[in-house]
Structure formats: structure tokens, C-alpha cells
Amino acid sequence: MTIIEEVLSFARDYINTPSERTRERDDKIKRAYRSCFNRQLHLGCRDCLIDAIFEIKKQMEKEPCGYRLKPGALLQDFFGNKRPVTDKTLTNELAEYYLSTNPGLAKYFAYIPPKDAELSIVKSFDQMTKTELLAYCTEHFIEDLEAWEKLGKSKLIEYINGKE
Amino acid sequence: MASCSKIDSDILKNCQNMVMGIKDTAYLINIEDIDKDLCTFDPNNPLLLTSLVLNSTSPVPRAYKIEGYNFSNEHKASMVKKTYLKSWEHGFIFRIFDNTPEIKEYLVNVAASRFVVIQENVYNKDITSPAGRTVFEVLGWDLGLEVNAAERDAQSEEFPGWLITAGCSDKMKESKPPLAFFVGGTITLTRAAIASLL
Numbered sequence A: 001m002t003i004i005e006e007v008l009s010f011a012r013d014y015i016n017t018p019s020e021r022t023r024e025r026d027d028k029i030k031r032a033y034r035s036c037f038n039r040q041l042h043l044g045c046r047d048c049l050i051d052a053i054f055e056i057k058k059q060m061e062k063e064p065c066g067y068r069l070k071p072g073a074l075l076q077d078f079f080g081n082k083r084p085v086t087d088k089t090l091t092n093e094l095a096e097y098y099l100s101t102n103p104g105l106a107k108y109f110a111y112i113p114p115k116d117a118e119l120s121i122v123k124s125f126d127q128m129t130k131t132e133l134l135a136y137c138t139e140h141f142i143e144d145l146e147a148w149e150k151l152g153k154s155k156l157i158e159y160i161n162g163k164e
Numbered sequence B: 001m002a003s004c005s006k007i008d009s010d011i012l013k014n015c016q017n018m019v020m021g022i023k024d025t026a027y028l029i030n031i032e033d034i035d036k037d038l039c040t041f042d043p044n045n046p047l048l049l050t051s052l053v054l055n056s057t058s059p060v061p062r063a064y065k066i067e068g069y070n071f072s073n074e075h076k077a078s079m080v081k082k083t084y085l086k087s088w089e090h091g092f093i094f095r096i097f098d099n100t101p102e103i104k105e106y107l108v109n110v111a112a113s114r115f116v117v118i119q120e121n122v123y124n125k126d127i128t129s130p131a132g133r134t135v136f137e138v139l140g141w142d143l144g145l146e147v148n149a150a151e152r153d154a155q156s157e158e159f160p161g162w163l164i165t166a167g168c169s170d171k172m173k174e175s176k177p178p179l180a181f182f183v184g185g186t187i188t189l190t191r192a193a194i195a196s197l198l
Helices: A003-016 A023-037 A046-061 A092-101 A103-108 A130-140 A142-148 A153-163 B101-111 B187-197
Strands: A109-111 B022-030 B040-042 B045-051 B064-067 B074-081 B086-096 B115-121 B136-139 B146-152 B162-167 B179-181
Touching: A003 A023, A003 A046, A023 A046, A092 A103, A103 A109, A130 A142, A130 A153, A142 A153, B022 B187, B074 B136, B086 B101, B086 B115, B101 B146, B101 B162
Parallel strands: B045 B179
Antiparallel strands: B022 B064, B022 B115, B040 B045, B074 B086, B086 B162, B115 B136, B136 B179, B146 B162
């Protein structure tokens, strides 16, 4: 059981029954808060711990979102009817909608998950220019630089084919 | 500010009573955490900040809340006349009702930092649309405020906690009065934007 699950399991008792509010549970709430929001919980009084439980619960009920907006950024849909979003209300669907309708909004994102590798057209070695072949060799066989550095195009292709 | 250094609008009587004071909750942001390239202003008024965005460094920067009590936060802004130019003094006073080691550590840190303050006025002019543009203000946008005094009088009958006075540097003042802060055209969205800073 994670620390967050543990806190949620005793949340009801902790909120409703003052005698259930032990120092050990207080520490667990603080640890769960840190684990959930990656920041320390600052306490004014015990009410803050109860507020923290509600915050954790709300966060855990939220649909997980792979995107993160920068703090303070608000995205608005001026042409459609999507609701405005901040980092706290962002969902994958809304993030993808906003990025597709206005790619310039990418600057307001703190994190955009990488997309699956796109298919690219692969050239054969015969179709490559000599510069491209040299770049390929630099990338793959840099340790044998002396062996291919001064070869002509056809010899370079033979060299690469021999290595592949 | 369509024209430069010339009066270009009328001031008419305000039919709404102007309410005094600022609210007990304010927000402090380290000035280096603000991504000023992404912050936007109203195209017709450079004193209306329409977006305040923080950097995405690690750890993620955020705004820090100051919670006072019974109107314990105070604010004052004034013009400072220099030989050639006019500049602006932004003042913000807050009281800390505590004296724990954590508070002392906070005091040492805040005294060594420069920060922007977002404060909430009680006055909300809602008889003109859009309502809510008078509510939030940003102090210290150009250079940030610094702590100019921090004192505690343990014998005080009124207030035995810490009194922190923040303002501009002695010589370097702000170029503008406090900025109005209004995001997304409504007060609700402004509050949502502030919540996302925390």
C-alpha cells in the first residue's frame, strides 16, 4: 500500500473523529502530500491537514494527464467552445485540442509527452550523397575514421555494406 | 496609453463607492521565477497585466501565500519625483502571527530575496463591464520588492508577532504604478490562474 492509499484509507476517521488524529497520522499526511504534489505542506493549524487530505483525494480522482502547463498559464479557446484550462484542470484531450488548433501554445507547456516515432522515408546508401554517407559514417563508425575518411562515394558504400 | 506623455482621456465621476483596504491573503513570487517573455499585457493599456507565467525550471517555481488576519496586510503606492523622471514607490506591509524556527528561517530567506506581490483589493468595480479589473494588483513588476524592515516587539499589546515592511530599493524605484492583474477577461479565470501558481 502506498503512502497516499494509506492516508486515503484513514481519511474518513481522521476527519470525523478528533481522537483518531495522532501525530503518526499527521506525519503520514505530510509525506503523502509531498509525494502527491512534490512540495512540502506548510501548516498553520490542524485544519490544514484536513484540507490536505481533500486536496490529495481530489488529485487522485482526477484523470491522469501526461501534459503539464507552466504555473500561471491559462489556455483559452477563442474560436470553439472548449473551457479555459490551467495546469490544475488540464486533461489529455484538452491539451491535444489546444495544441492542434494553435501549435504556438506549446510555449506555455512545461511538459509535452513525446509522440510515438513517426515513420520516415529511409534512403538506400546508393541514393545518398557523399556528404550524407560521411555523416552516416561519422555517426556509426567514428572510431574507424581513418579507414573511411578519404574514400570516394562507391568505396564508401562498399565500406558501409561490409560493416552492416 | 495611446499617446506618449500627453493626457488623452477624461476622468468621470465614479458612481460606485470605492471600498478601502486589501484582503488578508496575498501571494509572493520570487522575481527570477517569472517568465517575462510569456507574460502579456493588454494591447491598449500597459498597466493591465493579462497573463503571469512562471518558468518551468526544477523544482517547479510557485507563488507563496501570505495569510494575515483581520486586515493585517497593508499597501501603499506613491509617486517619487526625480530631477528628470517620475518613478513609483510600491509598499507592502504584512504581519506574521507566529515566531517558530520555521518563521525565522522564512524571515532570513525573504530578507535576502526580491519578489513580486499579488494582492487582492477589497474594492471591486463591478458596475462597468468587465467586472473585477480593480481586484488584483501586482507590485514590484520591474525590479521586485525587497524587505526594508522586519521587527518584533514582544511586549506589544497590539501585535507581538513579526512586522515585515517590503518596498522598493532606496534608489531604484518602479517605472509604473502597481499593475492591474486580470486574466482571461473574468475575475473567475483570474482566480483560477492564481490558483495554478500555487
